[in-house]
Amino acid sequence: MKMTTFAAIDIGAYEIVMKIFEISAKNGMKEIDCIRQRTELGADTYAFGYISYDKIESLCRILTEFRTIMEGYRVDVYRACGKSALRETSNILLILEQIKSKTGLHVDILSNSEHRFIKYKSIAFQETEFLKMIEKPTAIADVGEGSLQISLFNKECLVTTQNIRMGTMRLREKLSGMEEKTSDLSGMAEELMSSELFNFRKLFLKDKEIKNLIVLGSFLPKIIKKANNGEPSFYLSKDALMAELESYRRKDPESIAEELEISPDVSELLNQSIAVYRSLIGGMDVEEIWAPSLSLCEGLAYEYAEQNHYLKNPHNFENDILAAGKNIAKRYMCNTKHAEVVENFAMILFDGLKGVHDMGKRERLLLRLAAQLHSCGKYISMSYSAECTYNIIASTEIIGLSHTEREIVANVAKYNTMEFPDYKELAANLQSADYLTVAKLTAILRIANEMDKGHRQKFKSVKTVLKKDVLTVTINSAQNMTLEIGMMDDKRKFFENVFGVKLLIKQKIKQ
């Protein structure tokens, strides 16, 4: 039986966790060990913006120990990831270099959306529960130490996601020094959190009806289990959960920890967590809450299992990304009909160039997204729409896209209308391979966009034939396309430069 022993390392703000999994097609994924060591990297990052020497030392020591444990289990593959506590430090490059030289381990720094997406994947892998939940409008809230991520589902697709930079540990750092001024620190934390959530609700929730809430939070599964009288069920109605959370008010963390059978040394952030749960759940008009016990480590393992064809995820994440794209397009009042035409045309070109462009499914998805969003900047400014488009995309979180991917989409949309720059201009944000992807996708998008220049959706169908370095595009349209075909000379030139393929556009008039 083919089996992989996989180690997932999650370098968090509060602790460093390694989980060892066995992954096989037959047995799926099985956790065989979980090693956790507390090191508050976040306390440094969130307060000072960099991680001190001592903490880096202990991080390296722990990772070296983890490496030994991995050897003990004869781990085949590992993935170690850092999140906001590492991402937000000013000395991150030095830290990664030190980790590499001292432990031999490579650590990936996840962008927020990558991090949340991986966790979201782990939820989606809980097939039965997840699919049942999202039958109704659902929100997922991922309570982290650095921030809180809320994503909304509609019609079984994830449509929007927002990051609220207020997590349990950041709350503690914010309120440090307030202990002497109040006897109800937890109440204060709740107030602070509620004010952060107020804006979110106003902007994103006001016209939405949310029925179910999925929460990822370290202590919530235990709280729900307790409320369910120890039964291993992680579902609870909002009212019952709020009553349970209310019962902890003004209790000290030690006694809550004892009630919940949580080890006192991990209960440090218990009060802040409960404050977040209270303000989050209390402020949403939901019926049922599901709090599965999942973390980044599970997500990393699921992702590996999926990529290596051990497991198949029942949920289509591409649809999520496209649905999110549509949602953004709607928000910035893009011409959806035009966008759709451009998208379709772009896809036909992309597929027609198969064998030439050396790109895959993922790039195709990025192109679709760029097509959907290529004109969103017009919402801000008609004259500087390209730059605005870039800015909107680059600063909007699309769950499921990595930081680089989002950068690619934003650039493709931008250079759709602007002159395509030299690599050195983009080198700060893109590696050369990504630059090439941007060039290829831009070349395609430009042609597609040009074909619906008048936004009048003139053609019915399009066919492509690639023969001897010539791509012939036949457009079936009853209307006059001279404007579109005639105006695209410079775009065509760019296209031909990028692909080394001649582009021949023909119109076929057929009723």
Next chain:
Amino acid sequence: MEEYKGLLSPEYYYNRELSWLLFNDRILNEARDRTIPLFERLKFLSITASNLDEFFMIRVASLKDMVNVKYNKPDIAGMRPQEQLAAINEKAKEMVTAQYNTYNRSLLPALRAAGLNVVTSHKNLTKEQKHFVDQYFLEVVYPVLTPMAVDSSRPFPLIRNKSLNIGAVITKDKETQMATVQVPSVLERIVEIPGEKNVVTVILLEEIIMRNIQQLFLNYKIECAYPYRIMRNADLTIDEDEAADLLKEIQKQIKKRQWGEVIRLEVAEDMDKRMLKWLRRELSVREEDIFRISGPLDLTFLMKMYGLPGFEELKAEKNKPAPVPEMQGEGDIFSKIRKQDILLHHPYQSFDPVVDFVREAARDAQVMAIKQTLYRVSGNSPIIAALALAAENGKQVTVLVELKARFDEENNIVWAKMLEKAGCHVIYGLVGLKTHSKITLVVRREEDGIRRYVHLGTGNYNDSTAKLYTDMGLLTCSEAIGEDATAVFNMISGYSEPPSWNKLYLAPLWLRERFVKLIRREAKNAKEGKEAKIIAKMNSLCDREIISELYAASAAGVKIELIVRGICCLKVGIPGVSDNISVRSIVGNFLEHSRIFYFENGGAPKVYMGSADWMPRNLDKRVEILFPVEDKRLKNEVIHILDILLADTLKAHILQPDGSYAKQDLRGKTRLCAQEYFVKEAQERVPADRNPIRDRVFVPEEPVELQ
């Protein structure tokens, strides 16, 4: 918890030290029991002596420390340290008197009748014997003696803890001086000398030295010579927070131990007054700490006497641990454990499966890691050798060696270093906690993934004591327990506690709470009119909270049967408080050591075993593991064991409402000795050997299972 408050008052509790002395009394009773083979009685007497030594070195020393630092908090029974010391002193002296009465009046004459003549004084030697011992002295003893005279220029030498010495008053030119010489511990204390035909005649080494003491101080006149022995404060308290390097600190402490304050001085009853005064002054001993002994000091030599060749008919039949039926047959130990969970009952059943478990793991190609906690290890331990071999074979071996195991530190440091050299990852205990749990985890990569094999026990991984201590063990590959075992070792290695535990309860984390919950559940069931019962077997019971919970449960109507070998601070028969509680202590050939807990749970009994007693130190200051026995077959077996222990009529002493222990009136009762019963039962359960040569039907070998 209003209702419990009254149950905490001191009048409901016994002092633990006095209760311990009663336990030693029960052993002494065995030494006095004429129905027991004579040489076994010697052994019991020897045990009372070594027990008492340890008791003084640790408990009495600790109380003395308290008095010295003016710590005046009363104990569970309301006694302050000074009061406890006074009471202990009185009882201990009574005990010593009883020990020597037993030795002089009962054992010596019986030995003589049985053909072993112990010459009690060198003055009683025959001419021929005198010649023999003098010769022996010159040739064997004299070379290793270091006599020391004491005067103004030569200060009083260091007298080693627990060593036997001879003090002498010597004079030269009318000037009196004191001298001392240690009876060498490298020589046998019992020396066989010529005597009557068919009688083995022996004399103690100190008598030979006293007879020849003149040889040591040639220019002096010997006025008199007497043996004496001291006991020092040996309680090892390490401030772990301050010890930067625990290992070094302990090594330092061991050296220091010989220098501890003298807390007991044993002298010959008729010792010369001048000498006694001199010893008192030089050793700074208080009058009440002097024990005047009418017989040979340090009765632990009786254990050696037990070992004298011959006299087999005067000893109990030697127990030969029976093989474990589930372990027989072809196949490796792992396939046997996969077939079923295996319960081990030592010493009735062999300890070999435990040693084999580690040994096979060390050699098995599929085993990736072995993790084990070691508390007390035997000299030349096969387990240590197997662990070292495993590391050499490239397995990841993690061993926690508890350096704080009392009196075993020196031994453990040696093993720990050896293991480290072999490539094991050695953890030298945890700061502030003693690791007392007994757990072994073997991680094996099999066809369908990683499988964990776990051994959990109530006794130490010590193949020598496993022949003498009654203990239980469980071999399992249950996933839930395997996961927990992994978590235990992660915690021991300094990582955080897992979010939840499946089956195991760990002290000092959750064990106390769990016991309280289990007891309260019985009380609740009793109140609701359901069946409610607790049976608990342990070595000591002295935790105030647990006892008060037991009182409350008893008051609620729970039937509680306790089998407590040693200290028991709980009182039986208090009306309305403990009328439903019975306590029995089994003192037999084997040392009762297993900890088993049974809770009726409204008709769906829960059975647990573990390493912890109901003592504060076990529940609060040690890493202990309580594990459930859930397999129905094994659970019934454990319940059967408890039933037999409760049915013992020969070796069980029952705690009386007045605090004394009494054996049962046998009239109308079946005579049953649980330990003998288990010996027989274990032997009977071994399947009869097939003799392949004589058998008419050939049996094809089963194919070897390939992984």
